[in-house]
Amino acid sequence: MKKHILILGLLLSMTTFTMAQMGRGNNQNEPVAIGIKGGLNLPQMWYLGNKALSQLDQKMTFTPTGGLFIEIPAGHILMIAPEAMFVQRGTDIEYEHFSGTKVHYTMNVSYVDLRLPFEFRWPVSSYFQPFLLVGAEAGMRLFGTIHINRTSPVELDQSIAVGDANMGLIHAGAFAGVGIRSRFNLGAMGMVVKLSASYHQGLLDTYSAMEKEGTAQSVNVNAYQITGSRLPRGIEATLGIAIPLEKMADDACATFSHDRYHRRSRGGRLFGF
Numbered sequence: 001m002k003k004h005i006l007i008l009g010l011l012l013s014m015t016t017f018t019m020a021q022m023g024r025g026n027n028q029n030e031p032v033a034i035g036i037k038g039g040l041n042l043p044q045m046w047y048l049g050n051k052a053l054s055q056l057d058q059k060m061t062f063t064p065t066g067g068l069f070i071e072i073p074a075g076h077i078l079m080i081a082p083e084a085m086f087v088q089r090g091t092d093i094e095y096e097h098f099s100g101t102k103v104h105y106t107m108n109v110s111y112v113d114l115r116l117p118f119e120f121r122w123p124v125s126s127y128f129q130p131f132l133l134v135g136a137e138a139g140m141r142l143f144g145t146i147h148i149n150r151t152s153p154v155e156l157d158q159s160i161a162v163g164d165a166n167m168g169l170i171h172a173g174a175f176a177g178v179g180i181r182s183r184f185n186l187g188a189m190g191m192v193v194k195l196s197a198s199y200h201q202g203l204l205d206t207y208s209a210m211e212k213e214g215t216a217q218s219v220n221v222n223a224y225q226i227t228g229s230r231l232p233r234g235i236e237a238t239l240g241i242a243i244p245l246e247k248m249a250d251d252a253c254a255t256f257s258h259d260r261y262h263r264r265s266r267g268g269r270l271f272g273f
Contacts, residue, residue: 030073030183033192035242037083038066042235045091045107046201049228056093063088063108071192071242079119079131087111089171089202089232090144102151109144109162111171113137121181129181133198139171165216166208171232173202183244194240202232 040062047053067085074080090107097103117135124130144162160166177198184191210216211226 030071030079031244032073033071033242033244035069035071035192035194035240036066037069037085037194037238037240038064039236039238041065041087041089043089043091044233045206046231046233047228048231050230053228053230056095059092059094061090061092061106063090065236065238067113069240069242077121077123079121081117081119083113083115083117085113085115087113087139087234087236088144089234100152104147104149106147107144107162109167110142111139112142113139113171115175117175119179119181126183129183131179131181132176133179133196134176135174137171137173137175137200141167141169141171164208165210168204168206168208170204171202171206172204173200173232175200175236177236190244192240192242192244194242195238196240197235197237200232200234200236204231205229206232 041064042060042062044058065085065087067083069081069083071079071081088108088110090109092106094104095102115135115137117133119131119133121129121131141162144167145159146162146166147159149157175198177196179194179196179198182193184193207226207230208216214226
């Protein structure tokens with residue numbers, strides 16, 4: 001696992017560096033920008049290969065997400081925007097077992113993700129730039145809680161901390177979505193505003209080795225079947241705000257060379273310079 005993580009990290013770093021170099025040479029009108037983003041995530045679990053669990057209805061639960069990103073131009077229509085995000089994954093299931101037992105099971109797990117989105121823009125104008133985005137993500141579990149509330153055979157209302165016994169440590173996945181980007185000036189300072197929505201699909205099974213071996217405690221006894229794979233998925237909607245790093249420097253140089261110091265001559269001599 002450590003080897004796979006190292007290889008993935010190296011690939012992300014090499015791709016980011018390569019695109020940055022391409023951006024410097026191919027798109028001088030769009031400087032590198034750094035920003036923050038935040039929004040909402042609608043998390044669920046996909047129980048692949050387990051018919052009983054996949055048929056249970058999952059409630060809609062919205063959780064906050066946010067982080068930092070960098071925009072790196074890589075041509076006229078391509079932009080990459082590496083980001084570090086805090087996101088919560090899990091599920092909320094409420095059902096009645098055939099025995100009459102009513103069960104409410106929730107899982108809420110926090111992660112830190114490193115993501116590499118590729119954005120394909122249609123620059124209609126600086127104010128209106130719709131784009132498609134695709135990318136990959138890799139994350140690590142931080143903390144979380146599993147809560148179970150059931151009515152029988154013995155009434156139970158219990159919460160346990162998420163750890164190695166009940167959740168895999170590493171997350172890897174892919175995502176795709178759409179968005180709108182707008183670039184404008186506020187006085188001497190440039191600003192970028194981005195609104196996007198994306199679907200995220202986990203690719204690594206979140207069941208832990210202890211769960212598969214049967215050595216972990218099963219709190220959801222009526223529907224907790226360690227067969228198939230438990231893959232996280234979710235829909236995110238975020239708003240991002242960024243500041244172009246080169247914009248302020250360009251404006252300062254423009255002010256220095258044009259507003260205060262003009263090259264004028266009198267009698268063949270330069271002055272005011």
